[in-house]
Amino acid sequence: MTNRMKPAGADAVIMDGMRVIAGTYRSRQLIAPRGTGTRPTSDRLRETLFNILAPRVAGCRFADLYAGTGAVGIEAISRGAEHVWFAERAEAALTAIRANLKVLQIARGITVEERGTGALLERLAKAAEKGGAGAAESVESARAGNLLDLVYIDPPWEAEAEYAKTLELLGSVRGRLMLAPDALVVAEHSSKSRLAERYGELAQMRTLKQGDAALSFYTVADR
Secondary structure, three states: OOOOOOOOOOOEEEEEEEEOOOOOOOOOEEEEEOOOOOOOOOHHHHHHHHHHHHHHHOOOEEEEEOOOOOHHHHHHHHOOOOEEEEEOOOHHHHHHHHHHHHHOOOOOOEEEEOOOHHHHHHHHHHHHHOOOOOHHHOOOOOOOOOOEEEEEEOOOOOOHHHHHHHHHHHOOHHHHOOEEEEEEEEEEEEOOOOOOOEEOOEEEEEEEEEOOEEEEEEEEOOO
């Protein structure tokens, strides 16, 4: 059965074949901003990603950074994530995220940070430094000092500085306060480019290529 939705104004459009892959919202359609300013993660790549993440998703705390349409974070919610943070500052993309959450009737277990990735990580770092004080406004069940189990990073592929800045922050002493002991950080990037094997305490485990895209997986070393 085809699930249809109306785009949220002129800035959003239904993407052919762009759907939630599995879980509670399986096969529901998603929308994306018009134009080429947002590059949604393909259904095929999302399926590959979540096949790998499957044992970790249920009950996890998930950050969808540079969230675009929110498709990755919504997939995590559909598969049982406890809480998902969406970080995005482009207005058209924010419109799409909010429209997707609204049509799927997702109102709990989410935080949308409209000031972008840097603002979200600063907010979570401050909460972690306070030992969880203030974190409850982001998620009811936040556990002190270990806020994120899974982090997905997908800035514009050409924005090399964004990759480095975000991964270096997560790999720093301050960034580690935001991560659970067995946290996994995944960066989507062009298959033609290579990310560093190490950003502070974040060490690359593997890189998986699929067409024009690649996924690089990082964990915190020496834990």
